[in-house]
Amino acid sequence: xxxxxxxxxxxxxxxxxxxxxxxxxxxxxxxxxxxxxxxxxxxxxxxxxxxxxxxxxxxxxxxxxxxxxxxxxxxxxxxxxxxxxxxxxxxxxxxxxxxxxxxxxxxxxxxxxxxxxxxxxxxxxxxxxxxxxxxxxxxxxxxxxxxxxxxxxxxxxxxxxxxxxxxxxxxxxxxxxxxxxxxxxxxxxxxxxxxxxxxxxxxxxxx
Amino acid sequence: xxxxxxxxxxxxxxxxxxxxxxxxxxxxxxxxxxxxxxxxxxxxxxxxxxxxxxxxxxxxxxxxxxxxxxxxxxxxxxxxxxxxxxxxxxxxxxxxxxxxxxxxxxxxxxxxxxxxxxxxxxxxxxxxxxxxxxxxxxxxxxxxxxxxxxxxxxxxxxxxxxxxxxxxxxxxxxxxxxxxxxxxxxxxxxxxxxxxxxxxxxxxxxxxxxxxxxxxxxxxxxxxxxxxxxxxxxxxxxxxxxxxxxxx
Numbered sequence: 001x002x003x004x005x006x007x008x009x010x011x012x013x014x015x016x017x018x019x020x021x022x023x024x025x026x027x028x029x030x031x032x033x034x035x036x037x038x039x040x041x042x043x044x045x046x047x048x049x050x051x052x053x054x055x056x057x058x059x060x061x062x063x064x065x066x067x068x069x070x071x072x073x074x075x076x077x078x079x080x081x082x083x084x085x086x087x088x089x090x091x092x093x094x095x096x097x098x099x100x101x102x103x104x105x106x107x108x109x110x111x112x113x114x115x116x117x118x119x120x121x122x123x124x125x126x127x128x129x130x131x132x133x134x135x136x137x138x139x140x141x142x143x144x145x146x147x148x149x150x151x152x153x154x155x156x157x158x159x160x161x162x163x164x165x166x167x168x169x170x171x172x173x174x175x176x177x178x179x180x181x182x183x184x185x186x187x188x189x190x191x192x193x194x195x196x197x198x199x200x201x202x203x204x205x206x207x
Numbered sequence: 208x209x210x211x212x213x214x215x216x217x218x219x220x221x222x223x224x225x226x227x228x229x230x231x232x233x234x235x236x237x238x239x240x241x242x243x244x245x246x247x248x249x250x251x252x253x254x255x256x257x258x259x260x261x262x263x264x265x266x267x268x269x270x271x272x273x274x275x276x277x278x279x280x281x282x283x284x285x286x287x288x289x290x291x292x293x294x295x296x297x298x299x300x301x302x303x304x305x306x307x308x309x310x311x312x313x314x315x316x317x318x319x320x321x322x323x324x325x326x327x328x329x330x331x332x333x334x335x336x337x338x339x340x341x342x343x344x345x346x347x348x349x350x351x352x353x354x355x356x357x358x359x360x361x362x363x364x365x366x367x368x369x370x371x372x373x374x375x376x377x378x379x380x381x382x383x384x385x386x387x388x389x390x391x392x393x394x395x396x397x398x399x400x401x402x403x404x405x406x407x408x409x410x411x412x413x414x415x416x417x418x419x420x421x422x423x424x425x426x427x428x429x430x431x432x433x434x435x436x437x438x439x440x441x442x443x444x445x446x447x448x449x450x451x452x453x454x455x
Contacts, residue, residue, distance in 0.1 A: 027213045028262050030318070030352050035325055039341055052341065056326055061436050063319045068310050069259065070221060100444075103437065120220035124227050124255060131251050134244065139231060146218050179451035186447025187440055190422050194443065196402045197426030198436045202319040203395035 004090035009159055012044060012089075016081035017155035021147055023077055024067060034058035034080030041081050047088035054083040054099055060195025061103060064202050072110045072117075078154065079106025082162055091166035096181075096188035097173055105161050112157055116150055208232055208269055209364050215265045224259035232265065236273045240280040250276060253291065260302040261309025266360045268301045270367020271374055297372070304375070312387045313356065320394030321352045327401045334408055 016037065023032035030036070034055045042051015058080040065073030083102025086093040093101070123146060127137040173181065211232040218227035230251060237254075241247040260268060272294060279290040325348040332340030370377045406419050429439055 024219060025214075025217045028216075028356070030321070030349065033322070033348075035322060035348065036345060039345075048341075052329075056329075059322050059326070061440075063322050064436065066310065066314045068306075068314070070224075100440065103440075117220050120218055121222040123218050124220060124223050127227055127230070128252065128255050131248050131255075134248065137230070137234075137251070139234070142227070143214065143217055143231075179448060182451035183444050183448035186450065187444035190426075190443040190447075191440060192405065193419055193422035194426045194436055194439045196398070196405060197423060197430050197439075199319060199323055199398045200395070200402060200427060201430045203316075203391045203398060 001090055005163065008045075009085070009089065009162060010155075012041060012081075012085060013155045013158040013162070014151075015044070016041065016077065016085075016158050017151040020075070020077040020081075020154050021151055023075070025147055025150060032077040034062060034076045037077045038080040038084050041084040042088050045084065045088035047084075050088045050095055050098075051084045053095060054087060054102065055080050057099055057191055057195055058083060058102060058106075060192070060199055062106070064198055072113050074103065074106040075109040075113065076106060078109045078158060079103050082106070082158055082165075085158070085162045086166055086169060089162065089166060091170040093166060093169045094173055094185075096185045097169050099188060099191065100184070101165055101169060105157075105165075108161070109154070109157055112153055116153055119149070120146060208236060208273070209266060209361050211235070212262075212266045212269060212360050212364070215262050223255065223257050225262075225265070226255050226258050229258045229265065229269070230254045232269050233272060233276075237276065240277050246280075250279075253295075256295070258298060258302055260306040261313065263313055263356050263359050264305035264309035264363060266363035267305055267367040267374060267378070268298060270364040270369075271301055271371060272298055272367075274368045274371045301374070308378070308383045312383060312390065316387045316390040316394060317352060317355065320390050320397065321348045323394050323397035323401055324348070324351065327397050327404065330401065330404055330408065 019037060019040075020032050022029055034057075036055070038053075038055015038058060039048055039051040042048045042055070045051070058076055062074050062076035062079065065076070067073055079102040081102075082105040083095075083098045086101055087095050087098035123142055127142060130137050211234070214231055215225050215228035217231070219225060220227075233254060234251070237247055237250050241250055254272075258268075275290065275294045275297065279287055279294065282290055325344045328344040328347055329340050332343055337343070366377055367374055402423060406416065406423070426439055429442075430436070434442075
């Protein structure tokens, strides 16, 4: 367990945070989609099946989210990564509980991202100030600051939430009444069909 | 400039949105056409105003603005303010028009179509017993998505620069609406095939047969009524709780 908290989880959180920068900040090569983040995290955690299942489900649940204008959709990379870390990590949270927890964390990351985007407005002022002083904007420093802060915040978020939710969900799964466990498991069983309906609907009304 | 367009959103913020990213993309061109540091400084400051578009489509705007800045640099001093105003207007119009095209094609059609085809590929290859189904599916997704995305970044830069203010007419020739419609049709076919395949071979812990079909039909019906995916999932949990409580 100590190795998980000291080495594995920090490294995996940092990896997820780095890949997550692809979703908005750099490239948009789609490497940050849950279809890739899920299986890859599962592979690194030693449970690729959980990675595939949670990655595909998160993809289906987030496929309709459009990053248009100032809207920030659910962070699918964080949702998939956290769900797989919870399920395939040291606490082995059942997938039925890890999946909604991942979705909640993906939605929670939106607030954090909003704050980081507000903070980034200051970088424009810095660039304008540098240009006003007659110097270059200092692109390399500005880029490292923007990407570095975003990735660090995301990594810290993933590490902190998985550290807290892992033991909490693992313990509460056994502690809650059987009816609550059945309810969560039922929703997880129906989940693929809800996701497939979302995927079909993503095209149907527009064709 | 094409390589720099991959960083267009690296400084995305609520006030200027892609303003700093746009300047980063245009920066080498500004340095080239304005060797005088003061001229460069003034041009750079002009491009720190609000700008936003779809990230793959930004290269069209970069090429267009690059060509206009070149015109401005070559123009006599008296004509420059008018060209600056024209650049400002064109940037604003191009940003929103290109965003409409790009959002519809890349976010609304290609992304979900690639997701549907990848999951279907995984399912088919896995059922057929092909080795490394995940790797093949992932590779297919990345190629199918990124080839048009990277091509349009490159093509857009050239088109924006060479066609300048004639760009809207040239953009029409790329037949975006037709491409978007066909991509959606392919995506819908793949998504429908995936849904049917899942009814026969239930993956991801799903329920098979009639129960699955009923769940899919109910989810489709409720989605068409505007119930969000998250609410549907919460509703399924509530239904599960109800079933667990009434079960003898």
